[in-house]
Amino acid sequence: MAEIDRSGGVAVPPPMPTGRLRAAWRAAHAPVAGAPRWASIAAYAVPLVVLPSSLWRLPATLLHGGGPGVKVYVVCLSIAAELVAFTAVGLVASWGERFPRWIPWLRGRTVPALLAVIPATAAAAFLTVLWTAAFVAIFRGVTLGGAPTPPDFPTRQGVWSTTTFYICYLPLLLWGPLLAVVTYAYHRRRRARHRPHVRHRTRGTTRGRAAGCQGRTPRTTPQRRVRPARSALRTQCSTRWWS
Incomplete structure (x- = not known):
């Protein structure tokens, strides 16, 4: 309900509950402890490289033809592409380690x-191969099936249409490699946390190693006194007698 200002008597709308939205936004984007900076940058870049193509599809379909079913499909495709791209942020955020x-x-x-590493690795390989093959085919003027591109394809609609298409779709070549980099950082971080602790042992005898593991100073075995041989004793005694 609206509150009444006592000074002027004007109804003031209640404040918007933006605190929860900000907290949810920060929780979804804040990097988890141990995530390197280069991995965070790569994860945040994945939705950005997908965004231009998603925005390009909307006016291209809504304004230049297509039935209601095609328009709904393109809108859903653009939203789904952004949601899938946003999952890369989970590899550096807390919700990628805890549900x-x-x-x-x-x-x-x-x-x-492995529930995150295996699908992310497969997706990175699939996206890299897919968009690389797609642009090789586009540069050759054919589709992925080998047929010539149709006359209404963007690269055959003039310089402006071709330039806009390449500007919006060429960043998709980075989707797979960026996802692979983020997946590698995620796998290395999770493996380092579950790696067993390796104890450092002191060099030396078995007794010294055991004492070093327990934090004590290893004992030193006293050296035995070496006795001279009997022949050396006889020679020494005879020398003293005759001298």
């Missing part, structure tokens, strides 16, 4: 490392 609260039966539990 969020809104997921039933899994909230708060630790995400298995």
Whole structure:
């Protein structure tokens, strides 16, 4: 409900609940402890390299033809592409290591490392091969199936259409490599946390190693006194007698 200002008597709308939105935004984007800076930059760059192509599809379809079904499909495709690209941020955020609260039966539990590493690695390889092959085919003037590109293809609609298409779609070549870099950093970070602690042992005998592991000073074995041979004793005694 609106509150009344006592000074002027004007109704003032209640403040917007932006605190929860800011907290959710920070929780979704804040890097987790141990994530290197280069991995965070690569993760944040993934949604940005997908965004131009998603924005290009909307006016190209909504304004230049296509039935209602095609328009709904393109809008859903653009939204789905951004959501899939945003999952790369989870590889450097806390919700990539623990399930969020809104997921039933899994909230708060630790995400298995392989559950994130295997799909991310497969997706990185698939996206790299897909967009590389797609642009090789576009540069050759054919589709992925080998047929010539249709007359209404953007690269055949003039200089302006071709330039806009390449500016918006060429960043997709970085999607796969960036995802691979972030996946490697995620795998290395999770493996380092679960690696068993290696104890440092002191060099020397078995007794010295055991004492070093327990934090004590190793004992030193006293050296035995070496006795001279009997022949040397006889020679020494005879020398003293005759002298």
